Amino acid sequence: MFTELAPLVRAADKVVLTLTMTGDAMTVVVMPVIKNAADAALTTPLSLTATPAELDAEFAATLTGVTDSHRSLAEQAEATKSILDAAKSTQSSKATKALAKAAAPSDDAAAAGDDDDDEADGAPAAETKVDAKADTTAAANPGTDLASLL
Secondary structure, eight states: OHHHHHHHHHHSSEEEEEEEEETTEEEEEEEEEOTTOSSGGGGOOEEEEEOHHHHHHHHHHHHHHHHHHHHHHHHHHHHHHHHHHHHHHHHHHHHHHHHHHHHHHHHHHHHHHHHHHHHHHTSOHHHHHHHHHHHHHHHHSOSOOGGGGO
16 A cells, blocks of 8 residues: 555655544545645545445555556646746747847937937038927837837
8 A cells, every 4th residue: 555655645745644434434535735736636635435345455556546647647737837938938038039129220210310410510500400300200209110019
């Protein structure tokens, strides 16, 4: 019986066994305790009620089946977590690239504005007025075109 319990005990923080008698029937409750379970189903208790002779004959086999199911469920939960983490990482990198791409055109516009200021220093006053109108038009339409991010 303890050989069959060992994998369940390894997978949990602890396993609580409760034995009660009601007449000739014995109830055995095997409850794995896992503090940070990936899935709540991993902490579902196993409760068996039978005569002591029936429990002697079938308890070990039943416990092995439950332990295998727990192992499979834990592996599935871990695989799902890995997939979700990978998807989150991918989406995060896509968002970072989109933000960097959106920021690049505004850097070019700022550089072009700096060039205009340098040219305006030696230019006549009429050209300076034209540049001022272009700057107010750009200021009237601030923001990022969200469609360009897709």
